[in-house]
Amino acid sequence: MDGSVILDNVVMRFDDFTAIEPTSLEIRSGEFFSFLGPSGCGKTTLLNIISGFLSPTDGDVRIGNASMRGVPVNHRPTAMIFQNLALFPLMSVYQNIEFGLEVRGVDRATRRRKADELLELVALGGSGGKPVSALSGGQKQRVAIARALAVEPRVLLLDEPLSALDLKLRQHMRNELKAIQRKTGITFIYITHDQGEALAMSDRVAVMSAGRIQQVADPETLYHRPQTGFVATFVGENNRLAGRVIECRDGRATLDIPGLGRLSGRSGSELSPGRPAALFVRPESLSLSDAVGSAAASMLEAHIETVSFEGAWRMLEARLIATRETVRILVGQGAGDVLQPGQTARFGYDPDNAIVLADDGAPTHDAEMGETPRASSQPAQENRHVPSA
Amino acid sequence: MFRQLKARFGVPVAMAIVGILGVWLIAMVTLPQLQMIDYSFRPSLLPAEIGGPKDGWTLANYVTLFNNDIHLSIFFKTLWSSVFVTLLTLLVSYPLAYYLAKIATPGQAALCLLLLIVPFWINEILRTFSWFILLAFRGPLNEILLSLGLIERPIRFLNGDTGVLVGMVYAYLLFMVFPLYNAIESLDGNQIRAARDLGAGSLRTHWRIVIPHAKPGIATGCIMTFMLAAGSYAVPALLGSPGSRWFTQIIYNWFFEGGDWNQGAAYAFLLLILCIGFMALVMRLFKVGLADIAK
Ligand SMILES: Nc1ncnc2c1ncn2[C@@H]1O[C@H](COP(=O)(O)OP(=O)(O)OP(=O)(O)O)[C@@H](O)[C@H]1O
Numbered sequence: 001m002d003g004s005v006i007l008d009n010v011v012m013r014f015d016d017f018t019a020i021e022p023t024s025l026e027i028r029s030g031e032f033f034s035f036l037g038p039s040g041c042g043k044t045t046l047l048n049i050i051s052g053f054l055s056p057t058d059g060d061v062r063i064g065n066a067s068m069r070g071v072p073v074n075h076r077p078t079a080m081i082f083q084n085l086a087l088f089p090l091m092s093v094y095q096n097i098e099f100g101l102e103v104r105g106v107d108r109a110t111r112r113r114k115a116d117e118l119l120e121l122v123a124l125g126g127s128g129g130k131p132v133s134a135l136s137g138g139q140k141q142r143v144a145i146a147r148a149l150a151v152e153p154r155v156l157l158l159d160e161p162l163s164a165l166d167l168k169l170r171q172h173m174r175n176e177l178k179a180i181q182r183k184t185g186i187t188f189i190y191i192t193h194d195q196g197e198a199l200a201m202s203d204r205v206a207v208m209s210a211g212r213i214q215q216v217a218d219p220e221t222l223y224h225r226p227q228t229g230f231v232a233t234f235v236g237e238n239n240r241l242a243g244r245v246i247e248c249r250d251g252r253a254t255l256d257i258p259g260l261g262r263l264s265g266r267s268g269s270e271l272s273p274g275r276p277a278a279l280f281v282r283p284e285s286l287s288l289s290d291a292v293g294s295a296a297a298s299m300l301e302a303h304i305e306t307v308s309f310e311g312a313w314r315m316l317e318a319r320l321i322a323t324r325e326t327v328r329i330l331v332g333q334g335a336g337d338v339l340q341p342g343q344t345a346r347f348g349y350d351p352d353n354a355i356v357l358a359d360d361g362a363p364t365h366d367a368e369m370g371e372t373p374r375a376s377s378q379p380a381q382e383n384r385h386v387p388s389a
Numbered sequence: 390m391f392r393q394l395k396a397r398f399g400v401p402v403a404m405a406i407v408g409i410l411g412v413w414l415i416a417m418v419t420l421p422q423l424q425m426i427d428y429s430f431r432p433s434l435l436p437a438e439i440g441g442p443k444d445g446w447t448l449a450n451y452v453t454l455f456n457n458d459i460h461l462s463i464f465f466k467t468l469w470s471s472v473f474v475t476l477l478t479l480l481v482s483y484p485l486a487y488y489l490a491k492i493a494t495p496g497q498a499a500l501c502l503l504l505l506i507v508p509f510w511i512n513e514i515l516r517t518f519s520w521f522i523l524l525a526f527r528g529p530l531n532e533i534l535l536s537l538g539l540i541e542r543p544i545r546f547l548n549g550d551t552g553v554l555v556g557m558v559y560a561y562l563l564f565m566v567f568p569l570y571n572a573i574e575s576l577d578g579n580q581i582r583a584a585r586d587l588g589a590g591s592l593r594t595h596w597r598i599v600i601p602h603a604k605p606g607i608a609t610g611c612i613m614t615f616m617l618a619a620g621s622y623a624v625p626a627l628l629g630s631p632g633s634r635w636f637t638q639i640i641y642n643w644f645f646e647g648g649d650w651n652q653g654a655a656y657a658f659l660l661l662i663l664c665i666g667f668m669a670l671v672m673r674l675f676k677v678g679l680a681d682i683a684k
């Protein structure tokens with residue numbers, strides 16, 4: 001059963017607004033693949049193109065190597081889990097799950113057996129006779145999954161299915177979704193604007209911005225080797241310091257940053273001297289200066305503005321004295337205890353833990369977000385992804 | 390209600406409001422109806438005989454219908470035709486309501502609704518009469534059909550029930566479209582999409598998802614249309630032929646041509662019972678309560 005999905009130069013235009021720029025991509029059979037991007041970047045549009053609710057302005061979708069051009073929604077080997085679940089409220093749990101089988105003319109006994117199996121799979125055994133309205137949020141979620149799996153799709157499409165759940169349940173359902181995906185071996189295409197969710201569950205993630213795929217990679221690579229400024233700032237937190245390339249050698253790039261002087265890091269994209277570029281340092285890669293050796297080039301002086309307690313860590317917000325830019329620094333408890341708002345401190349970083357990316361004028365996540373809440377304003381424990389590696 | 394009014398306006402005003410309401414309900418609604426019921430159970434007498442030995446309660450007026458084959462057949466014909474009009478109106482209104490609620494853009498929907506409503510600013514008699522002109526033997530519809538070569542000689546639309554059916558479907562369309570529209574409009578579009586996504590074709594999607602959801606609206610529309618159709622006078626009077634008389638026309642005749650109010654009142658109550666029976670049946674069939682319909 002080939003559940004691969006190939007997007008071949010897919011373009012979607014609404015009147016003169018291009019929602020999806022030309023996109024080509026291969027999603028492997030049996031993969032847990034996520035599209036991650038801020039609101040309005042075209043995730044749902046892409047999912048609707050795969051499921052057949054929209055036909056692309058140009059290009060083709062192939063599922064299991066068969067072109068989907070002209071194949072209507074009800075004949076595609078996909079099943080969708082809607083953001084609001086869209087369970088049928090006038091039907092029982094059984095009737096919901098059996099709906100797709102009924103459509104396919106499966107007889108009553110087989111339908112019921114299959115529904116019972118699926119209810120076991122989603123840990124809802126024995127609830128088949130209940131009306132949908134009697135279920136809790138998490139249970140509804142499971143029924144939606146069972147209903148979609150009942151039609152034995154080759155590809156399961158999930159449109160932010162967890163966003164309506166509370167934090168605890170959301171984390172629990174993440175694990176469960178991942179487990180179900182492993183057990184069934186079905187290709188999962190998951191869309192979300194929550195990077196924590198995407199990184200925790202996916203085999204690979206495509207980061208999208210304004211209708212364009214920025215990078216496709218596994219979570220570790222996305223986090224440690226972002227290819228664009230957008231990815232660097234959208235996936236996990238990052239401090240961005242913009243300047244101009246001075247030299248570029250042995251995988252190391254040095255920038256001249258106005259007010260801060262020469263700073264260097266690993267070079268993460270094509271760079272040439274004289275071109276604008278930016279240095280990205282994660283909050284956990286910055287530390288109080290005495291903790292790092294004393295490489296003067298990697299030193300920043302800042303005025304601490306806020307200290308927020310986050311369990312084992314403290315998040316500092318500090319303003320660089322030279323440029324008035326705000327940086328965020330994550331420090332361990334020991335160091336955090338002595339730091340108070342109002343103090344001035346020196347921070348350093350190891351250039352191996354910083355990355356330099358070309359500044360091609362494309363918006364970074366912070367610049368683009370506007371009124372939508374920053375990922376970092378959500379509960380920190382849930383959102384920050386600090387790979388243990 | 391009295392307590393709320395009292396809290397708001399004080400005792401005298403509250404009493405006045407409740408009093409006026411009570412008088413209106415009793416004097417203008419209940420009493421005339423009771424009077425009619427009373428009439429229907431008394432024989433038709435000369436003024437001099439009222440209160441005399443011949444006066445008294447009797448079922449004779451009700452029995453008349455069952456002893457008069459012509460009237461009885463018109464009674465049942467009115468029933469079947471009204472059911473038929475209701476189904477026909479439902480058939481026409483459902484796609485229209487679905488289109489308005491789920492397919493049309495807001496602009497298109499607004500335009501359509503306006504176009505539907507505008508003709509209803511015109512008096513019902515005039516509207517019905519315009520159908521008389523359209524459907525006439527030498528009227529525009531026959532002209533068009535003839536010139537398209539679809540028929541060879543003009544059809545007498547007004548000579549049977551066709552004119553009445555067309556006129557009624559048209560006259561009561563809105564009473565069906567609006568309840569349906571309201572019901573379908575409240576259906577989450579993702580439900581329809583989910584059904585399609587699970588493999589259902591559009592017929593099954595309507596049958597299993599849209600129609601069950603719209604059931605209270607369908608029931609409301611059917612009840613309203615049936616009652617209006619069964620109680621219609623203008624449409625059958627204008628568009629019908631002598632062979633397609635409606636029960637309301639017979640009631641009218643008893644009152645104003647036969648001068649027998651007692652008989653007319655009895656017939657009118659039989660029609661009312663028919664309507665109530667139909668309503669109860671529809672509510673039973675659709676498993677909806679009065680509260681669902683009042684929405
Ligand atoms: N039918 C349409 N007509 C015109 N523009 C549309 C249509 N559907 C989507 N768009 C536009 O395309 C862009 C992408 O929309 P889409 O729904 O795919 O975003 P999204 O990434 O799913 O966002 P969210 O996270 O908020 O759901 C948006 O700017 C949206 O306004």
Ligand SMILES: [Mg+2]
Nearest residue numbers: 043044045159
């Ligand atoms: Mg979306």
